[in-house]
Amino acid sequence: MLDNEINQIFFIAGVGILTAVIHNVLKQFGKEEFASWATLTGVVVIMITVVSYVSDLFEKVRNVFLSH
Amino acid sequence: MEIIQIVGLGLAATILIVVLKGQSPQIAFLLSLLVGVFIFIFLLDKIGLVIGLLEKLSVQAGVELIFLQTILKIIGIAYIAEFGAQIAKDSGENSIASKIELAGKVLILVLALPIVQRVIEVVLNLLPA
Numbered sequence: 185m186l187d188n189e190i191n192q193i194f195f196i197a198g199v200g201i202l203t204a205v206i207h208n209v210l211k212q213f214g215k216e217e218f219a220s221w222a223t224l225t226g227v228v229v230i231m232i233t234v235v236s237y238v239s240d241l242f243e244k245v246r247n248v249f250l251s252h
Numbered sequence: 253m254e255i256i257q258i259v260g261l262g263l264a265a266t267i268l269i270v271v272l273k274g275q276s277p278q279i280a281f282l283l284s285l286l287v288g289v290f291i292f293i294f295l296l297d298k299i300g301l302v303i304g305l306l307e308k309l310s311v312q313a314g315v316e317l318i319f320l321q322t323i324l325k326i327i328g329i330a331y332i333a334e335f336g337a338q339i340a341k342d343s344g345e346n347s348i349a350s351k352i353e354l355a356g357k358v359l360i361l362v363l364a365l366p367i368v369q370r371v372i373e374v375v376l377n378l379l380p381a
Contacts, residue, residue, distance in 0.1 A: 186257045186258075186261055186290070186294070189261060189290045190261055190264065192286065192290075193261070193264065193265050193268065193283065193286065193287060193290075194264075194268070196279070196282065196283050196286060197268035197271070197272060197283060199279070200272045200275065200276055200279035200280070200283065201271070201272065201275060203276060203279065204272075204275030204276050204279075207276070223276060223278075226276070226279065227276075227278050227279060227282070230279055230282045230283075231282060233286075234282050234285055234286045234289070237286060237289045237290070237293075238285070238289055240289075240293065241289045241292055241293050241296075241335075242332070244293060244296050245296065245328055245331060245332055246328075248296055248299060248300045248303060248328070249303075249324045249325060249327060249328030249331070250324070250325060250328060
C-alpha cells in the first residue's frame with residue numbers, strides 16, 4: 185500500500201548520495217564550479233519531485249475539507 | 253496493521269536522512285519534507301472517513317450546513333498550517349514557523365466570526381428587553 189512511497193524515498197536518497205559522490209569526485213579533480221553545478225542539479229531534480237507531491241497534498245486537503 | 257507500515261516508512265526515512273545529512277543537507281531536508289507529505293496524505297484518507305460520518309450525523313440532526321462547513325474549513329487550515337510550521341521548525345527557522353502559526357490562528361478567527369455573531373444574537377434575544 186505504501187510501496188510507491190517507499191520506492192520514492194529510496195530513489196531520492198539514492199539521487200542524494202549519487203550527487204554527493206559526484207560532487208566529491210569533481211572536487212578532487214579540481215573542478216570546483218562543475219561540482220557546485222552538479223549539486224545544484226541534483227537538488228533541483230529532487231525538488232521538482234517533492235513539489236509535485238506537496239501540490240498533491242494541498243489538492244487533497246482542499247478536496248477533503250473544502251468541497252462541502 | 254497500517255501503523256507498522258507508517259512507522260517502518262518513518263524509520264527507514266530517518267536512517268536515510270541521517271546518512272544524507274553529512275553529505276548534502278539540502279537533499280536531506282527535501283527528503284524529510286517528502287516523508288511528511290506522504291504521512292499526511294495517508295492520514296487524509298482516514299480523516300475523510302471521519303468527516304463523512306460527521307456529515308451524515310449533522311444531516312440527521314438537522315444542524316445548519318454552514319456550521320459544519322466552517323468547522324471543516326478550520327480543521328483544514330489547522331492541518332496545513334501545522335504541516336508548514338513543522339517543516340519550517342525542522343530546518344531551524346523558528347521565526348517563520350511561528351509566523352505561519354500566527355497566520356493560521358488569525359484565519360481561523362476570521363472564519364469563526366459569523367458563528368460568534370450568531371451566539372451573541374441568540375444571547376441578546378434571550379435577554380428581556
